[in-house]
Amino acid sequence: MPYDPSAFPPFAVTVDLVVLTVRRHALCALAVRRGEPPFQGRWALPGGFVRADEDLAQAAARELAEETGLRAHDPAVPVQDNGAHLEQLATYGDPKRDPRMRVVSVAHLALAPDLPAPRAGGDASNARWAPVEELLQQGGYGRDGEPVAPLAFDHAQILADGVERARSKIEYSSLATAFCPPEFTVGELRRVYEAVWGVALDPRNFHRKVTGTPGFLVPTGGTTTRQGGRPAQLFRAGGATLLNPPMLRPEV
């Protein structure tokens, strides 16, 4: 039964963003504090209305720039500069997800390297990077002993879906490099995998795997000792986007 333009219920359409990064060996997401009801004072994912003349991807890129200053990447171009990877995640449209009106939210997933600091319209106290486990634990107590309120709306579900997407996608793609600065070492890339998956990986097998996969990493010639220890080769992300065979996530 294709479109019947004579009558349709009006919807509001928003984009919500799951912006992930790796800080201090932990997978973190960007959260903003709500300044107005509903869920006033609670943490939520950044997002906003899609404008009348805007594509969904444009709206997501605009929101991402407003919240973080990051430019979104053209998905066809390999991740190289400080731009972020941005892709559509899923769409959430439960009739009761927003108590005010019927809102359909097209969630997007962004992966960014570690950033200096978040900015929410210039107000830093209303935006922060929080470890995803902290944002996802429902009604417990945070590390500072403060009670933890769950995220507003259905944002806990959206965040969980985004985290799972990131976890599975770095298995068979080179997307983990989106968490890294333009030049990085094999060890830094390994710590990204370890943070996202929450596991420890064997440095020797990891090194063999990533350097042996054609197109994954391109040596820049430089070295660095910023992690301490023996100097490590620096790499850029290569052109390969699909890893075959994939990097398998260890069981349990």
Place this chain on the structure above:
Amino acid sequence: MPYDPSAFPPFAVTVDLVVLTVRRHALCALAVRRGEPPFQGRWALPGGFVRADEDLAQAAARELAEETGLRAHDPAVPVQDNGAHLEQLATYGDPKRDPRMRVVSVAHLALAPDLPAPRAGGDASNARWAPVEELLQQGGYGRDGEPVAPLAFDHAQILADGVERARSKIEYSSLATAFCPPEFTVGELRRVYEAVWGVALDPRNFHRKVTGTPGFLVPTGGTTTRQGGRPAQLFRAGGATLLNPPMLRPEV
């Protein structure tokens, strides 16, 4: 910048369906003929407006039932009866995708076993199963020499995305069984993979792989000769949804 309920542009929200099945060794999709402008007389994917009190998944399941009579499966339950697998695919919201108004379409992907016949509101001439290559070839000539018009709206893109999702998802999940009747043989399952991927697979290695993966197939005890040749064991889909290690799609 979270929700500002004071002003937002109104959208129409629809669900479009990519319904795939395997018929006569070919991957086919359900297409309906448009009865009214725009794109009158052209083929399109089935779909329709989301109702005011409906969840997106509900709307997709309702459309699926209207077009095919299929009940959608609870995703948590393994595919066993004649119900179809149904999952959200992606959302398409280009401002110009519908010339009449701003329409955001949440596309869903359904995988169904071979069905007796399509029905579009009782009118069979306005619905058909067509091989996906036929629907996706732009402006060529079909097998009957008739000129082929491309699908309406951006439905060629949606269909292509759905096909790619199905092709990749049967690699690492047991979803290929959604194309099979409740009981099926290893050879029938192999022909599903061959049709979806468009490749030939070695029957011996395929048999070893699927029967050796715990939880993928459960023998029912019966046998059948409906494919000719030596009687083959009948299986049901097992509880496993994730295949580890995956069934790798051959290169090239």
Place this chain on the structure above:
DNA sequence: AGTGTTTATCGTCAGGCAGACGACTATGAT
């Protein structure tokens, strides 16, 4: 009944890849 065709199923073998882990190297810190 015999022969060929079709499909199913079991087995064998070699190559590739991953996990476990030993060994060595090159820095900075004490």
Place this chain on the structure above:
DNA sequence: ATCATAGTCGTCTGCCTGACGATAAACACT
């Protein structure tokens, strides 16, 4: 000088896969 840290190169073993031989059980002929 010694230690701690991190990076890099090898080795070995087991598992999985692709290629492919062989056998089994039905049906369609003659």
